[in-house]
Amino acid sequence: MVVSRKETPPNINIYINDTKLQQRDQFKYLGALISSDGRDTTEISSRIAQSKTMFRRMKNILTNPHMSIETRKRVLECYFEPILMYVCETWIISKQTRGMLEATEMCFLRRMMRIPWIAKKTNDTVLSETKTKRALINKMRKRQATFFGHIMRRERQEHLVTTGMFMGRRGRGRLLVRKRLTGWRLG
Incomplete structure (x- = not known):
């Protein structure tokens, strides 16, 4: 596989x-999907699909009205967040991916409470009924900050790439996505 910014x-x-290796557009390495364009939207979509599949498998437990909502939320946190947040330290959370992840989080809460989409309840109402608040993005950002600190303490190749202290020039054109470091809440 060749990672390139070019269209093809x-x-x-x-x-x-004497055996030619086949060139791929994407492949899985240690459970993470790596694509040739260098973006992580396919990986995030794959993680969301895997967590929704697991939710469907455990639907009887998570939608059981005889269990308390706190117990169901803990099951969700123990089983689904690791699937959804695997390798999230390397993701660039853009506006589009943030929306996808927040929609997934709300989808799980709505299904746990058995609230259909036609009920016309706002996300704030669902959050107040479950006595919770959105935490997925903040957890991801906290893990990213921890990983970034780990890289900055080790002065190896990752440190050089992160700080941009390597030989050569950046390619022409605008950067694909920029992360704003201001306004990050880690709590």
Whole structure:
């Protein structure tokens, strides 16, 4: 696989024992989906789909009205957040991905409370009924800040790439996505 900003990545030919390796647009490495365009929207969509599939499997437990909502929220936190937030330290949380993740969080809460979409209840009403607040994005940002601190303490290749202290020039054109460091709440 070639990671490139170009529309069509260049073709490469790699041979091992006279066998040509097939070039891929994306592949899974240690459970994370890596794509040739270098973006993480496919990985985030994949994580959301995996967590929704797991929710459907455990629907009987999570929608059980005889269990307290606190117990169901703890089950959700223990089983679904690790699936959803795996490798979130490397994600760039843009406005689009933030919306996708917040919608997923609200989808889980609505399904746990058995609130249909046609009930016309706002997200704030659902949050007040479950006595909770949105926490997924803040947890991700906290994990990203922890990971960033870990990289900055180790002065290896990751540190060089993060600080931009390597030889060469940046390609022409505008940056794809910028992260604003101001306004991050880690609590």
